[in-house]
Amino acid sequence: MPLRRGELARRAGCNIETVRYYERIGLMPNPPRSENGFRSYEERHLTRLTFIRRARELGFTLEEVQDLLRLVDGGHYTCAQVQELALRHTDDIQRKINDLHRMQRALKEMSAQCSGEEVPKCPIIEILSETS
């Protein structure tokens, strides 16, 4: 199932210029070309691109994504380094999960308070800005 760039982008839910940009900065590999010079992508490209997009939506920087991807690409990591990297990221991720849960609760609370035509008092800011 070789894909062209447009189809790859469509399946990953991003636009074609983004793919191009990732290739330019080396985050995605340059794929082989077919006869006519069009780029030809495989399943693994889609997998990788999808991963990058999801990670970006979760607030990771491209540098952090690069970091995670090197775990896959490189193989020049020692076991200890992998664990350290993984641990650092799991802490970060846990913090994000906690924040999202609080936000979730706040939004639910808010929409539950909705009755009639009045605008309810909004707890969302207070909840997400709690220090902890």
Added chain:
Amino acid sequence: MPLRRGELARRAGCNIETVRYYERIGLMPNPPRSENGFRSYEERHLTRLTFIRRARELGFTLEEVQDLLRLVDGGHYTCAQVQELALRHTDDIQRKINDLHRMQRALKEMSAQCSGEEVPKCPIIEILSETS
């Protein structure tokens, strides 16, 4: 406890230019000035700024943050609109939580596979790029 800009930024964990930028685009209000012309911030500014920063780290765009903040600022929403907005965001948030959980699991699995000096096979990409 009136704060100056630098202290406000420090407490919210961002840098001073970011505060300035948010004020320029109207996401943060222009605070009153003290005698000497320095900006003077209150607790509520810190709360708001902290909220914005957290939301940004969670991958929300400034436009989405703006959207959420209008729930607090405005009061020109009907109850139905609030609920619709809240619902839309809770779906989005739930998706993010799910993705983060998967990523979390993958990282833990990976670091558990670590034994000796070998670099383990990395399940992280496959897991986060699953379609669902």
Added chain:
DNA sequence: GTAGCCCCTGTAGCTACTACAGGATCAAGA
């Protein structure tokens, strides 16, 4: 053979910051 859709490359614009320059203000110490 030409219309429509997708590909190619290059370049410019946008969002969300971030950094730096050049000068003023203020508290603390010599």
Added chain:
DNA sequence: TCTTGATCCTGTAGTAGCTACAGGGGCTAC
């Protein structure tokens, strides 16, 4: 009192991560 250092002010320019558009070419289908 004068200086040193930290902070403030304003303006402007640069960076990261896309996004849009221009100008041209290749396929397929009528």
